[in-house]
Amino acid sequence: MNTGLAADQLVSQIQAWGQELSFSQIGIADVDLSSAEAGLKAWLSAGCHGQMGYMASHGLKRARPAELVPGTVSVVTARMDYLPRDTTDDWQAQEFERLQRPGEAIVSMYARGRDYHKVLRSRLQKLAERIEQAVGPLGYRVFTDSAPVLEAELAQRSGQGWRGKHTLLLNREAGSMFFLGEIYLDMALPVTEPVSAHCGACTACIDVCPTRAIVAPHRLDARRCISYLTIEHAGAIPEELRPLMGNRIYGCDDCQLVCPWNKFAQRSALPDFDERAGLSGAQLIELFAWSEDEFLQRTEGNPIRRIGHERWLRNIAVAMGNALRALESMDAQGCSTVKASLIARRDHSSGLVREHVLWALAQGSEENGGR
Structure with a gap:
């Protein structure tokens, strides 16, 4: 690999490309998720995954990126905000008001537009191709809620936010109304640092x-x-x-x-x-x-x-x-x-x-x- 860029400069360049592709933030995580394995096993053992058999069938591959995609040494994490462009400032109150109109159907906000899988996957693919153009032959695989990937864990470790008490990722500048995606890479990159949690005593x-x-x-x-x-x-x-x-x-x-x-x-x-x-x-x-x-x-x-x-x-x-x-x-x-x-x-x-x-x-x- 000969990028002409130092590793930290390459990360900055990847973040800039991500911004051009309308991602809200790009981070880098390593592949050692061993500390998450015990919690994953306990959650699965308790049956909390319900009928989502795919969560158990892959064993601990979810917490072992290098087993899911052999050769993986770094993960590029991406998040993308999804509130519609015309969302009003009081959108939270407006959404709660829908619950008081029993004849009205409520569809979760993320599902009212185009399928996010399609939107994120195509843009992650473009980002991976740009990285490959810069560094030469590269092994990579793109994921958007499409495989046994611990998305929130990887996002948290790469500084995208912290895990809220509802288990979703929270960001100080963006709340939680965003999608997550990943690129598994066979190239080592310096990680972006995680952030501290800010839920406090709120329940x-x-x-x-x-x-x-x-x-x-x-x-x-x-x-x-x-x-x-x-x-x-x-x-x-x-x-x-x-x-x-x-x-x-x-x-x-x-x-x-x-x-x-x-x-x-x-x-x-x-x-x-x-x-x-x-x-x-x-x-x-x-x-x-x-x-x-x-x-x-x-x-x-x-x-x-x-x-x-x-x-x-x-x-x-x-x-x-x-x-x-x-x-x-x-x-x-x-x-x-x-x-x-x-x-x-x-x-x-x-x-x-x-x-x-x-x-x-x-x-x-x-x-x-x-x-």
Whole structure:
């Protein structure tokens, strides 16, 4: 390798290239994650990963980058802010207000635009190619939430931020509303230094979690997390958790919305993360009426497509059941409309959908035909 640059100068150059590619920050981590192995094993042993079998099937490769990609000696970490360009200053309050409108569907903010996997992966690939152009033949592999990688751990070690009590990464200048990605390299680079934690005694994220999925500071039980239940979980949603999901149909942002550090969250300069029409502020009954073809067409290039139409209907049915219960005392007409929409899917071909529709209908009173 002959770069013509000292190693620290190369890191500065990589950071500059990253900025040109719209990354918010670039860091460098080494590959010794041995101190994270005990915590990973304990989390997996407790079953906190739920149905995410891929987390266990790769063993400790998640904590051993050089086993995942032989020859890896350095990891370039990248983060990219994702708040839409037109996000208002009171966005956290506005998002919480959606929870008070039971007929409105809530999609997690990160999923309202283009699929971040596509956006980050292509730009990480370009960054890797620029590095290779500068240093000559290079072994590398790009990751964006696409392999057994301890993303937050690597990001923390490279100075991107610290782990909040909700387990997400926090940055003093950007909160937590950003995506992470990595480039595994077979080239040694000097690491960028980690930063200190700044959560203090705050427990806002733990206190606000609707399902109490944050079972202790820095410990998340995915089996109770609404993001897991609506996205990763393939079967029936546990009945005891359904009423706690409210009108959230894809993901949950509550622990981030309440976090004081997110007053510093940054808008993305990219149009990719602008909200797609029909996914923000839509009514549950509108989205529940989508045919499978309409679902595929409207979610093309969007992360929601990965759950498929069946889980989409399952999630919305739960939200509609919660809406029936909430609307009974304040909006008889709205209650009837939700009930009619559910009845239209009562004989759906999917047993999973039927089961959640029947549960939803049972949330209404006998007077409204719920039981």
